[in-house]
Amino acid sequence: MKTISENKSFGGVQGVYSHAAPSTNCDMTFGLYLPPAANDGPVPVLWYLSGLTCTHENAMTKAGAQAWAAEHGIAVVFPDTSPRGDDVPDDDAYDLGKGAGFYVNATQAPWKDHFQMWDYITADLPALLAAEFPLDMDRQAITGHSMGGHGALTIAMAFPERFASVSAFAPIANPTASDWGKKQLTAYLGEPTDSESHWAKHDATLMMREKGFAGPVLIDQGADDQFLDLLKPESLSQAMAQARQDGIFRMQKGYDHSYFFVSTFMEDHIAFHADALWDA
Amino acid sequence: MKTISENKSFGGVQGVYSHAAPSTNCDMTFGLYLPPAANDGPVPVLWYLSGLTCTHENAMTKAGAQAWAAEHGIAVVFPDTSPRGDDVPDDDAYDLGKGAGFYVNATQAPWKDHFQMWDYITADLPALLAAEFPLDMDRQAITGHSMGGHGALTIAMAFPERFASVSAFAPIANPTASDWGKKQLTAYLGEPTDSESHWAKHDATLMMREKGFAGPVLIDQGADDQFLDLLKPESLSQAMAQARQDGIFRMQKGYDHSYFFVSTFMEDHIAFHADALWDA
Numbered sequence: 003m004k005t006i007s008e009n010k011s012f013g014g015v016q017g018v019y020s021h022a023a024p025s026t027n028c029d030m031t032f033g034l035y036l037p038p039a040a041n042d043g044p045v046p047v048l049w050y051l052s053g054l055t056c057t058h059e060n061a062m063t064k065a066g067a068q069a070w071a072a073e074h075g076i077a078v079v080f081p082d083t084s085p086r087g088d089d090v091p092d093d094d095a096y097d098l099g100k101g102a103g104f105y106v107n108a109t110q111a112p113w114k115d116h117f118q119m120w121d122y123i124t125a126d127l128p129a130l131l132a133a134e135f136p137l138d139m140d141r142q143a144i145t146g147h148s149m150g151g152h153g154a155l156t157i158a159m160a161f162p163e164r165f166a167s168v169s170a171f172a173p174i175a176n177p178t179a180s181d182w183g184k185k186q187l188t189a190y191l192g193e194p195t196d197s198e199s200h201w202a203k204h205d206a207t208l209m210m211r212e213k214g215f216a217g218p219v220l221i222d223q224g225a226d227d228q229f230l231d232l233l234k235p236e237s238l239s240q241a242m243a244q245a246r247q248d249g250i251f252r253m254q255k256g257y258d259h260s261y262f263f264v265s266t267f268m269e270d271h272i273a274f275h276a277d278a279l280w281d282a
Numbered sequence: 283m284k285t286i287s288e289n290k291s292f293g294g295v296q297g298v299y300s301h302a303a304p305s306t307n308c309d310m311t312f313g314l315y316l317p318p319a320a321n322d323g324p325v326p327v328l329w330y331l332s333g334l335t336c337t338h339e340n341a342m343t344k345a346g347a348q349a350w351a352a353e354h355g356i357a358v359v360f361p362d363t364s365p366r367g368d369d370v371p372d373d374d375a376y377d378l379g380k381g382a383g384f385y386v387n388a389t390q391a392p393w394k395d396h397f398q399m400w401d402y403i404t405a406d407l408p409a410l411l412a413a414e415f416p417l418d419m420d421r422q423a424i425t426g427h428s429m430g431g432h433g434a435l436t437i438a439m440a441f442p443e444r445f446a447s448v449s450a451f452a453p454i455a456n457p458t459a460s461d462w463g464k465k466q467l468t469a470y471l472g473e474p475t476d477s478e479s480h481w482a483k484h485d486a487t488l489m490m491r492e493k494g495f496a497g498p499v500l501i502d503q504g505a506d507d508q509f510l511d512l513l514k515p516e517s518l519s520q521a522m523a524q525a526r527q528d529g530i531f532r533m534q535k536g537y538d539h540s541y542f543f544v545s546t547f548m549e550d551h552i553a554f555h556a557d558a559l560w561d562a
Binding site: 011 | 289290291292296343344346506536537541542545
């Protein structure tokens, strides 16, 4: 692991690090915020998965998470959204290839050699974090924005024993029924010709209907989001209610899809996760 | 005036606008955050002047000011740092020309036709803000980072009747004695051959020695700032103490020059200005 930068922030340290990741078969960069409490021993960790076109950096500089993470004594990890480097295939569209890993393990050419973001987020990076930093890996929670909200919800429901809580800001909520989803799932996983099962585990609405989540769920969605048709929040809201999911779905009047929306509600999300993490 | 964008943020609106500015003789872009309280009537306004290489956007997205501005019912204006456009001269160096207006009125070629940032910040933009937005222009305060801290301090001391309070994050504190200053003041204002007076009004340390500021002053400086030799905080600290200036100078252990430093102490600065503005 290589240290790219470390900046003091709210009494803790906002670091950026890189490492060779076995799953994605390339060097990966991530941000990690360690709160002041990490000086006294291992702290819980909140995963923040970012959206389309983002790197590790966007949320780290724009989401305003550090203030609240410091207050609650929680680390926040900011992974990248795809494999990177000259050897990694890409697409001219902003929503496929680099910056658009969609948190799946690709099975299709040309993507399968590097686009293994599911394994990167659930295996490689947790192992590195546990080895290198003062983190209490028995206390983890996960959140994300847009494509990252999709990743957070689907990963949390697949690993209910790992995450005490899950939240999302404007998640891509029903990708198997959206142009933010069908295109990418087809490219990375192949057509759903035989069965939809290899798509279904990557759809938060379908997973919510199927099994739900063991802990509490918090969803914030801007009512003036310019991508409502692609996000399909109503599908997830309905599925949560039908599943009697322990959770809160909030439609926020006037807010759009930007980091101005995310940062506005970051305090609530970190407080929500802190409650679950300190109970865990 | 043209609206570039408006995003809801912490219950208020983060806007970006452009307008033709007489002083700089070009179109200028600025950000303005209006807190929720602006729905009920005019609110006080805090100026945030940015540093070298910045546009109106950096602090707007990275400084975390909106949360506290909303809480205290204060607007925050984020001006650009120089004139812009194809007609505006530039320099290959990052610290001269575009992004480096230094908050002076240039008298030298090729800069003088556009680089009138002092007048832009103190005349053009206040007039536009007063005409277009629900702002109480009798309640103004000013802050800034690095070159913007220099601008905030020198402008506040030149207009003590206008600003209730002034603060700065890692200001360029003594530019007439620094390579961040001598180069730019020479280029924009000419050599100080006859008299230093046309330089002195653009040096916070000299102005503090000469006249000080009528209201309270708050300075934060990171002890691990990578530019300490260029910023010269000790000169300003000494001048403040010698002048018996009502003020606080804080050396913050471990912090550097980045927005991670600025955002960490933004809450304190906005609370400091709120106290002064609501007393004004």
